[in-house]
Amino acid sequence: MRKGPVLSHPVTMELHGDIAVIQVSNPPVNALSQAVRAGLSDTVTQAAEMAEVKAILICCAGRTFVAGADIREFGKPLMEPSLPDVIDQIEASTKPVVIALHGTALGGGLELALGGHYRIALASARFGLPEVMLGLLPGAGGTQRLPRLVPMSNAINMITSGGQIGAQDALEFGLIDQIASGDDIRNASLGYAKTLIETGAAPRPTSRLVCNPPEPGAMDAARAKLAKSARGQIAPQKALDALRGAIDLSFAEGLAQERALFKELMASDQRGAMIHAFFAERQVGKLDEIKGVAPRDVQTLGVVGGGTMGAGIATNALLAGLKVTLVERDSEATDRAYATVSGLLEGAMQRGKLGEAQYGEIMSDCFKTTTDYQEFAQSDIVIEAVFESIDVKKEVFEKLDAVCKPGAILASNTSYLDVDAIAAMTARPEDVIGLHFFSPAHVMKLLEIVVADRTAPEVTATGFALAKTLGKVAVRAGVCDGFIGNRILSHYRKALDGAVIAGASPFDVDRALVEFGLAMGPYAVSDLAGLDIGWATRKRLAPRRDPREAYAEFADRLCEMGRFGRKTGRGYYLYGEGRPAPDPEVDGIIAEERSAKGVIARALSDQEIVDRYMAAMVNEAARVVEEGIAQRPLDVDVTLLNGYGFPRWRGGPMYYADTVGPDKILRDITTFAAEDDFLWQPAPLLQRLVAEGKTFASLNT
Secondary structure, three states: OEOOOOOEOOEEEEEEOOEEEEEEOOOOOOOEOHHHHHHHHHHHHHHHHOOOOOEEEEEEOOOOOOOOEOHHHOOOOOOOOOHHHHHHHHHOOOOOEEEEEOOEEEOHHHHHHHOOOEEEEOOOOEEEOHHHHHOOOOOOOHHHHHHHHOOHHHHHHHHHHOOEEEHHHHHHHOOOOEEOOOOOHHHHHHHHHHHHHHOOOOOOOHHHOOOOOOOOOHHHHHHHHHHHHOOOOOHHHHHHHHHHHHHHOOHHHHHHHHHHHHHHHHOOHHHHHHHHHHHHHHHOOOOHHHOOOOOOOOOEEEEEOOOHHHHHHHHHHHHOOOEEEEEOOOHHHHHHHHHHHHHHHHHHHHOOOOOHHHHHHHHHHHEEEEOOHHHHOOOOEEEEOOOOOHHHHHHHHHHHHHHOOOOOEEEEOOOOOOHHHHHOOOOOHHHEEEEEEOOOOOOOOEEEEEOOOOOOHHHHHHHHHHHHHHOOEEEEEOOOOOOOHHHHHHHHHHHHHHHHHHOOOHHHHHHHHHHHOOOOOHHHHHHHHOHHHHHHHHHHHHHHOOOOOOOOOHHHHHHHOOOOEHHHOEOOEEOOOOOOEEOHHHHHHHHHHHHHHOOOOOOOOHHHHHHHHHHHHHHHHHHHHHOOOOOOHHHHHHHHHHHOOOOHHHOOHHHHHHHHOHHHHHHHHHHHOOOOOOOOOOOHHHHHHHHHOOOHHHHOO
16 A cells, blocks of 8 residues: 555545545534545546556545535635536546445535445445525535436435435435445445456446436426425425426536526525524524533433323433333323333334334333332433423422432423422422423424523533433523513414404414414414413413403413314314314304404404514514523524424524514514504513614624
């Protein structure tokens, strides 16, 4: 073996016989920085000029192949060489180029691999083009090369969904040529390259292959499907335009069209919003209070309560590799909880998220249900997920305080209640924290980490570390009724109820907000969650309700009639066979309330409904930020994006407010105050930002 010169860190080249091995080493994910692009260009040029080189192998050091662009270059002027030029250079090589893939090949990393002539991957490797998740499409030839290797239906799915596929699917589709045996991708790819040399394999540029045609009607069907599943998003539809170009145009023409579409999306508002969401989710866990603070070790987790939430938390923890003990009140409840968790894990197995052997190991060695709190004696953390009553939680925490080991963390999954009061029930308030999961807990990404007055910094750090283990997006919240998300929710729901009393129907509201980008309207969501949940909260808060509040009563009337939503077959909607249907009886109940209050109904436009929704949300969020319940506006955005269905392509409520202008939000509040000057009181922070000509983004640093 003869080592060649190092041309550019972090890309090196060395010779293994007649194979030039080019290695990228740009930890942690080998991102395609300018230095990497330049290094690849230089080393490929050098290898092409060396007479003794008969094949080129491109691989990566560390735990992964190139996992995408360098996020540090986002929003900055492009520095040469561009990625498309580097890929074109690799593809034009007169010597066979082998790409060795391990870890993840994502975005520009996969586009780089598509520019090689042959691809070999570890069985554990994964592949994806997630650009649509940033409001973009693959801009370095991905839309043109991928359908020349894989069936068009698979290319459409990968590019428009941004999802990943595994090595076995990649082999079956034609994305890769071989799955390496064992775990040493470097040696396996060297062996593959030697075989190619020995068999006289020639370069095989992907661009010269014929594009795989779609099935008849497939493109139109994909467009119609995306109009529903990606409602309002422009990137998936533009990606289909680019894929259409791969079918109808020459490679060069298709590449030019892809680039034009990419530039169009780069200039779009949606791209800016989704980039904001991307960075906000990476910034949200960076807190001064836990900087440099080591979290406590968590291997064993306890759950109190085996209902929907408790079973979901247990399932989430088991899938993350933790050992779980779940306590219920009696043997019938423990059996029911065991069956629920087992069923959820079986569902994960059916979706390919869990192997059969893993399932058996979890159920036999990692999970148990019991009625005995003493089983929590060695748990590292115990999460309470019982009925939302301070008296019930007091009883639970007194038991936990008595049996849990020193240093064990006691966490409450409360949605609204005072975590300081819960912590005061124990002799270890520094070990108490709120961990507010969202239902279904094994699916929803958001975890509000509620830090009480006496919560120790290492306990907060442990909450964030646990969230990462569980695959959650964690947001720090302060203590107040409802924390960040539910507090804001209660405010905008009052505003929407006010819109209904003014003249809109709940079904008008749902339709307008679905068109705005929500997956479900708020009244349909209430039906899904159960109307009795909100009813219990309203009754709990009734003694504190300000007499000046214009309280809408129709939701209470529905609950008094036993209409709790989907679970009772009736709520705002009727639930039978087929799609949920609006219920005229609901309109009658609301009409009676309007009459009793002397309100003459008027028509509200969809835009007014959206304006009320956003003004109420932003106004209360401004208070949440000013009070320190959320530390920054971006914390609010991450919360609403990941827990409340706010459309990602709008960036979050605070980003949206900056887009339309805080002054517009303030004007709307002033307008609506003519109808209800108690609900529509402008937040001081909002008023100050408008007066100073600033945005919410100015508070994120």
